[in-house]
Amino acid sequence: MTFAETLVSWYRQYGRNLPWRETVDPYIIWLSEVILQQTRVDQGLPYYHRFVERFPTVEDFASAEEEEVLRLWQGLGYYSRARNMHKAAKEVISRFGGIFPAQYDELITLPGVGDYTAAAIASFSSNEHRAVLDGNVFRVLSRIFGIDTPINSTEGKKVFKELADELLPVGNPGEYNHAIMDFGAIHCKPKAPLCATCVFRLECRAFLEEKVHALPVKLKGRASRNRYFHYFIVEADNHILLSKRGEGDVWTNLYEFPMIETSEDYPIGDIAHHADYQRYFGDAAIEPVGGVIKHILSHQNIFARFYRLEEGVAIKEKKTQWNYFLLEKIDTLAKHKLIFTFWDKYRKS
Structure with a gap:
Protein backbone atom coordinates (compact mmCIF):
# COMPACT_ATOMS: atom_id res chain seq x y z
CA MET A 1 0.00 0.00 0.00
CA LEU A 215 12.13 15.39 15.42
CA PRO A 216 10.63 17.64 14.31
CA VAL A 217 13.25 20.37 14.61
CA LYS A 218 12.06 23.88 15.39
CA LEU A 219 14.07 27.09 15.56
CA LYS A 220 13.89 28.90 18.88
CA GLY A 221 11.86 32.09 18.85
CA ARG A 222 12.78 35.37 20.46
CA ALA A 223 13.01 35.44 24.22
CA SER A 224 9.93 36.25 26.25
CA ARG A 225 9.77 39.38 28.40
CA ASN A 226 8.49 39.43 31.95
CA ARG A 227 5.67 41.76 33.03
CA TYR A 228 4.38 42.29 36.57
CA PHE A 229 0.67 43.02 37.05
CA HIS A 230 -0.89 43.96 40.39
CA TYR A 231 -4.68 43.66 40.46
CA PHE A 232 -6.96 45.27 43.04
CA ILE A 233 -10.37 43.94 44.09
CA VAL A 234 -12.54 46.87 45.15
CA GLU A 235 -16.11 46.15 46.26
CA ALA A 236 -18.84 48.51 47.43
CA ASP A 237 -22.60 47.98 47.93
CA ASN A 238 -22.78 44.73 45.96
CA HIS A 239 -20.73 46.29 43.14
CA ILE A 240 -17.17 45.63 42.02
CA LEU A 241 -14.72 47.92 40.24
CA LEU A 242 -13.58 46.72 36.82
CA SER A 243 -11.39 48.16 34.08
CA LYS A 244 -11.81 47.68 30.33
CA ARG A 245 -8.51 47.32 28.48
CA GLY A 246 -7.84 49.57 25.52
CA GLU A 247 -6.13 49.12 22.17
CA GLY A 248 -2.42 48.57 21.64
CA ASP A 249 -1.70 45.83 24.19
CA VAL A 250 -2.81 42.34 25.11
CA TRP A 251 -6.48 41.56 25.82
CA THR A 252 -8.00 44.48 23.90
CA ASN A 253 -11.55 45.40 25.08
CA LEU A 254 -11.63 42.71 27.76
CA TYR A 255 -12.47 43.36 31.41
CA GLU A 256 -10.18 42.96 34.40
CA PHE A 257 -9.68 44.46 37.85
CA PRO A 258 -7.93 47.82 38.22
CA MET A 259 -4.24 47.13 37.73
CA ILE A 260 -0.81 48.67 38.23
CA GLU A 261 2.06 47.33 36.13
CA THR A 262 5.57 47.50 37.55
CA SER A 263 8.97 46.85 35.97
CA GLU A 264 9.80 44.25 38.61
CA ASP A 265 7.98 42.21 41.19
CA TYR A 266 7.05 43.69 44.55
CA PRO A 267 7.09 41.69 47.80
CA ILE A 268 3.65 41.08 49.26
CA GLY A 269 2.16 44.30 50.60
CA ASP A 270 4.89 46.63 49.29
CA ILE A 271 2.74 47.65 46.33
CA ALA A 272 0.73 49.82 48.78
CA HIS A 273 3.74 52.16 48.90
CA HIS A 274 3.92 52.52 45.11
CA ALA A 275 3.24 56.05 43.86
CA ASP A 276 0.38 54.91 41.60
CA TYR A 277 -1.28 53.03 44.46
CA GLN A 278 -1.09 56.13 46.65
CA ARG A 279 -2.48 58.19 43.79
CA TYR A 280 -5.53 55.97 43.25
CA PHE A 281 -6.20 54.44 46.66
CA GLY A 282 -4.31 56.58 49.19
CA ASP A 283 -3.70 54.74 52.45
CA ALA A 284 -6.47 52.17 51.96
CA ALA A 285 -5.81 48.89 53.75
CA ILE A 286 -4.72 46.07 51.46
CA GLU A 287 -4.86 42.29 51.79
CA PRO A 288 -3.08 39.87 49.40
CA VAL A 289 -5.19 37.10 47.87
CA GLY A 290 -3.08 34.05 47.11
CA GLY A 291 0.41 34.16 45.66
CA VAL A 292 1.94 34.97 42.31
CA ILE A 293 0.13 33.57 39.27
CA LYS A 294 2.24 33.05 36.15
CA HIS A 295 0.36 33.41 32.87
CA ILE A 296 2.24 32.74 29.65
CA LEU A 297 1.42 34.55 26.41
CA SER A 298 3.31 34.66 23.12
CA HIS A 299 6.67 36.20 24.01
CA GLN A 300 5.35 37.47 27.34
CA ASN A 301 5.34 36.04 30.86
CA ILE A 302 2.74 37.72 33.05
CA PHE A 303 3.34 37.52 36.81
CA ALA A 304 0.10 38.55 38.50
CA ARG A 305 -0.68 39.32 42.10
CA PHE A 306 -4.17 40.01 43.45
CA TYR A 307 -5.09 42.21 46.41
CA ARG A 308 -8.37 42.88 48.18
CA LEU A 309 -8.94 46.44 49.37
CA GLU A 310 -11.08 47.36 52.36
CA GLU A 311 -14.82 47.36 51.72
CA GLY A 312 -16.22 50.63 50.39
CA VAL A 313 -12.83 52.33 50.05
CA ALA A 314 -12.99 55.85 48.63
CA ILE A 315 -11.08 56.08 45.36
CA LYS A 316 -8.88 59.19 45.34
CA GLU A 317 -8.50 59.22 41.56
CA LYS A 318 -10.36 56.94 39.16
CA LYS A 319 -9.21 56.15 35.64
CA THR A 320 -11.79 56.77 32.91
CA GLN A 321 -11.90 53.05 32.03
CA TRP A 322 -12.71 52.07 35.64
CA ASN A 323 -16.39 51.51 36.39
CA TYR A 324 -18.46 49.75 39.04
CA PHE A 325 -20.60 46.78 37.97
CA LEU A 326 -23.18 44.78 39.88
CA LEU A 327 -21.59 41.57 41.13
CA GLU A 328 -24.43 39.57 39.59
CA LYS A 329 -23.56 41.01 36.16
CA ILE A 330 -19.89 39.96 36.15
CA ASP A 331 -20.56 36.73 34.26
CA THR A 332 -22.06 38.70 31.36
CA LEU A 333 -18.81 40.60 30.76
CA ALA A 334 -15.98 39.30 28.57
CA LYS A 335 -12.87 38.72 30.68
CA HIS A 336 -9.46 37.40 29.66
CA LYS A 337 -8.38 33.99 30.87
CA LEU A 338 -6.23 35.18 33.76
CA ILE A 339 -9.13 37.12 35.28
CA PHE A 340 -11.80 34.59 34.29
CA THR A 341 -9.91 31.77 36.02
CA PHE A 342 -9.08 33.82 39.12
CA TRP A 343 -12.62 35.13 39.54
CA ASP A 344 -14.10 31.65 39.24
CA LYS A 345 -11.93 30.46 42.15
CA TYR A 346 -12.24 33.68 44.16
CA ARG A 347 -16.03 33.71 44.36
CA LYS A 348 -16.06 30.05 45.44
CA SER A 349 -13.59 30.66 48.27
Missing part, protein backbone atom coordinates in the same frame (compact mmCIF):
# COMPACT_ATOMS: atom_id res chain seq x y z
CA THR A 2 1.03 3.59 -0.56
CA PHE A 3 1.67 5.96 2.35
CA ALA A 4 -1.77 7.52 1.86
CA GLU A 5 -3.54 4.15 1.65
CA THR A 6 -1.87 2.93 4.86
CA LEU A 7 -2.76 6.15 6.66
CA VAL A 8 -6.42 6.12 5.55
CA SER A 9 -6.73 2.45 6.49
CA TRP A 10 -5.47 3.28 9.98
CA TYR A 11 -7.87 6.22 10.20
CA ARG A 12 -10.92 4.16 9.28
CA GLN A 13 -10.15 1.93 12.24
CA TYR A 14 -8.86 4.39 14.84
CA GLY A 15 -9.89 7.91 13.76
CA ARG A 16 -11.74 10.17 16.16
CA ASN A 17 -15.50 10.60 15.92
CA LEU A 18 -15.87 14.39 16.00
CA PRO A 19 -19.14 16.29 15.36
CA TRP A 20 -17.76 18.64 12.68
CA ARG A 21 -16.79 15.62 10.59
CA GLU A 22 -20.46 14.81 10.11
CA THR A 23 -21.04 17.84 7.86
CA VAL A 24 -19.65 19.45 4.73
CA ASP A 25 -21.00 22.89 5.71
CA PRO A 26 -17.96 25.19 5.36
CA TYR A 27 -19.29 27.54 8.05
CA ILE A 28 -19.50 24.78 10.68
CA ILE A 29 -16.09 23.42 9.65
CA TRP A 30 -14.63 26.93 9.86
CA LEU A 31 -15.95 27.32 13.40
CA SER A 32 -14.29 24.07 14.47
CA GLU A 33 -10.99 24.80 12.77
CA VAL A 34 -10.55 28.26 14.27
CA ILE A 35 -11.64 27.18 17.74
CA LEU A 36 -9.19 24.26 17.69
CA GLN A 37 -6.17 26.32 16.64
CA GLN A 38 -3.61 26.03 19.47
CA THR A 39 -6.30 24.25 21.50
CA ARG A 40 -6.74 20.60 22.48
CA VAL A 41 -9.88 18.89 21.17
CA ASP A 42 -11.19 18.10 24.66
CA GLN A 43 -10.80 21.76 25.63
CA GLY A 44 -12.23 23.14 22.39
CA LEU A 45 -15.26 20.84 22.09
CA PRO A 46 -17.49 22.70 24.61
CA TYR A 47 -16.70 25.99 22.86
CA TYR A 48 -17.59 24.48 19.50
CA HIS A 49 -21.00 23.37 20.79
CA ARG A 50 -21.51 26.76 22.46
CA PHE A 51 -20.81 28.69 19.24
CA VAL A 52 -22.88 26.39 17.02
CA GLU A 53 -25.84 26.66 19.39
CA ARG A 54 -25.63 30.45 19.72
CA PHE A 55 -24.67 31.15 16.09
CA PRO A 56 -26.21 28.39 13.94
CA THR A 57 -25.65 30.47 10.79
CA VAL A 58 -23.01 32.92 9.66
CA GLU A 59 -25.71 35.61 9.63
CA ASP A 60 -26.26 35.04 13.36
CA PHE A 61 -22.53 35.35 13.98
CA ALA A 62 -22.13 38.50 11.90
CA SER A 63 -25.02 40.29 13.63
CA ALA A 64 -23.72 39.61 17.14
CA GLU A 65 -21.95 42.23 19.25
CA GLU A 66 -18.19 41.74 19.58
CA GLU A 67 -18.48 41.72 23.36
CA GLU A 68 -20.80 38.71 23.25
CA VAL A 69 -18.40 36.86 20.96
CA LEU A 70 -15.53 37.58 23.35
CA ARG A 71 -17.60 36.49 26.35
CA LEU A 72 -18.39 33.15 24.73
CA TRP A 73 -14.71 32.80 23.86
CA GLN A 74 -13.35 33.61 27.33
CA GLY A 75 -11.09 30.91 28.71
CA LEU A 76 -9.67 29.88 25.33
CA GLY A 77 -7.06 32.62 25.05
CA TYR A 78 -5.69 34.12 21.82
CA TYR A 79 -8.63 36.53 21.64
CA SER A 80 -7.51 37.87 18.27
CA ARG A 81 -8.93 34.64 16.83
CA ALA A 82 -12.40 35.52 18.11
CA ARG A 83 -12.16 39.08 16.78
CA ASN A 84 -11.02 37.83 13.37
CA MET A 85 -13.87 35.31 13.31
CA HIS A 86 -16.33 38.13 13.88
CA LYS A 87 -14.73 40.20 11.11
CA ALA A 88 -14.73 37.20 8.77
CA ALA A 89 -18.43 36.52 9.39
CA LYS A 90 -19.23 40.13 8.51
CA GLU A 91 -17.18 39.85 5.32
CA VAL A 92 -19.01 36.68 4.31
CA ILE A 93 -22.23 38.70 4.51
CA SER A 94 -20.89 41.74 2.66
CA ARG A 95 -18.67 40.05 0.06
CA PHE A 96 -20.22 36.61 -0.46
CA GLY A 97 -23.90 37.35 0.07
CA GLY A 98 -24.05 35.31 3.27
CA ILE A 99 -22.86 32.11 1.56
CA PHE A 100 -19.77 30.84 3.34
CA PRO A 101 -17.08 30.10 0.72
CA ALA A 102 -15.82 26.55 0.27
CA GLN A 103 -12.95 27.20 -2.15
CA TYR A 104 -9.38 27.86 -1.01
CA ASP A 105 -8.85 30.99 -3.12
CA GLU A 106 -11.86 32.69 -1.52
CA LEU A 107 -11.32 31.35 2.00
CA ILE A 108 -7.75 32.62 2.16
CA THR A 109 -9.01 36.21 1.76
CA LEU A 110 -11.00 36.12 5.01
CA PRO A 111 -9.57 37.66 8.21
CA GLY A 112 -7.80 35.11 10.39
CA VAL A 113 -7.81 32.40 7.71
CA GLY A 114 -4.32 31.23 6.81
CA ASP A 115 -3.03 28.53 4.49
CA TYR A 116 -3.79 25.65 6.86
CA THR A 117 -7.34 26.74 7.70
CA ALA A 118 -8.23 27.50 4.08
CA ALA A 119 -6.85 24.14 2.92
CA ALA A 120 -8.67 22.27 5.67
CA ILE A 121 -12.06 23.87 5.02
CA ALA A 122 -11.73 23.47 1.24
CA SER A 123 -10.74 19.81 1.42
CA PHE A 124 -13.35 18.90 4.05
CA SER A 125 -16.29 20.83 2.57
CA SER A 126 -15.75 20.60 -1.19
CA ASN A 127 -13.06 17.88 -1.48
CA GLU A 128 -10.69 20.39 -3.06
CA HIS A 129 -7.23 18.93 -3.67
CA ARG A 130 -5.39 20.77 -0.87
CA ALA A 131 -2.92 19.29 1.62
CA VAL A 132 -3.01 20.54 5.19
CA LEU A 133 0.07 21.37 7.25
CA ASP A 134 -0.36 21.79 10.99
CA GLY A 135 1.78 20.78 13.96
CA ASN A 136 0.57 17.18 13.81
CA VAL A 137 1.33 16.87 10.11
CA PHE A 138 4.79 18.40 10.46
CA ARG A 139 5.59 15.90 13.19
CA VAL A 140 4.38 12.86 11.25
CA LEU A 141 6.20 13.80 8.06
CA SER A 142 9.44 14.82 9.76
CA ARG A 143 9.63 11.54 11.69
CA ILE A 144 8.57 9.09 9.03
CA PHE A 145 10.71 10.67 6.31
CA GLY A 146 13.57 11.69 8.61
CA ILE A 147 13.49 15.41 7.78
CA ASP A 148 15.53 17.56 10.16
CA THR A 149 14.99 20.88 8.39
CA PRO A 150 13.40 23.24 10.96
CA ILE A 151 9.66 23.31 10.43
CA ASN A 152 9.44 27.06 11.14
CA SER A 153 12.18 28.05 8.71
CA THR A 154 11.57 29.31 5.17
CA GLU A 155 13.31 26.26 3.74
CA GLY A 156 11.43 23.92 6.06
CA LYS A 157 8.03 25.29 5.09
CA LYS A 158 8.94 24.79 1.42
CA VAL A 159 10.22 21.23 1.93
CA PHE A 160 7.21 20.10 3.94
CA LYS A 161 4.72 21.81 1.63
CA GLU A 162 6.18 20.02 -1.40
CA LEU A 163 6.15 16.66 0.41
CA ALA A 164 2.60 17.15 1.69
CA ASP A 165 1.38 18.00 -1.80
CA GLU A 166 3.20 14.99 -3.26
CA LEU A 167 1.64 12.57 -0.77
CA LEU A 168 -1.92 13.91 -1.09
CA PRO A 169 -4.01 11.26 -2.90
CA VAL A 170 -6.31 12.04 -5.78
CA GLY A 171 -9.97 11.38 -5.08
CA ASN A 172 -10.50 11.93 -1.36
CA PRO A 173 -8.13 14.55 0.05
CA GLY A 174 -10.50 15.39 2.90
CA GLU A 175 -10.37 11.93 4.45
CA TYR A 176 -6.60 11.79 4.00
CA ASN A 177 -6.19 15.16 5.73
CA HIS A 178 -8.32 13.98 8.64
CA ALA A 179 -6.23 10.81 8.78
CA ILE A 180 -2.80 12.42 8.94
CA MET A 181 -3.90 14.97 11.56
CA ASP A 182 -5.47 12.29 13.73
CA PHE A 183 -2.42 10.07 13.34
CA GLY A 184 -0.24 12.88 14.68
CA ALA A 185 -2.67 13.76 17.47
CA ILE A 186 -3.34 10.32 18.94
CA HIS A 187 -0.58 8.00 17.67
CA CYS A 188 2.56 9.86 16.59
CA LYS A 189 2.27 12.12 19.64
CA PRO A 190 4.86 14.72 20.68
CA LYS A 191 5.66 12.75 23.81
CA ALA A 192 5.34 8.97 24.25
CA PRO A 193 4.43 8.19 20.62
CA LEU A 194 3.06 4.68 20.10
CA CYS A 195 6.00 3.45 18.03
CA ALA A 196 5.66 -0.22 19.04
CA THR A 197 2.27 -0.51 17.32
CA CYS A 198 2.88 1.98 14.52
CA VAL A 199 1.89 0.94 11.00
CA PHE A 200 4.98 2.77 9.71
CA ARG A 201 7.53 1.36 12.20
CA LEU A 202 9.37 -0.65 9.53
CA GLU A 203 9.90 2.43 7.37
CA CYS A 204 9.90 5.34 9.82
CA ARG A 205 13.35 6.92 9.61
CA ALA A 206 13.11 8.48 13.07
CA PHE A 207 12.22 5.12 14.66
CA LEU A 208 14.87 3.16 12.79
CA GLU A 209 17.56 5.74 13.54
CA GLU A 210 16.41 6.36 17.14
CA LYS A 211 15.62 10.02 16.47
CA VAL A 212 11.93 10.04 17.38
CA HIS A 213 12.30 12.57 20.19
CA ALA A 214 14.68 14.73 18.16
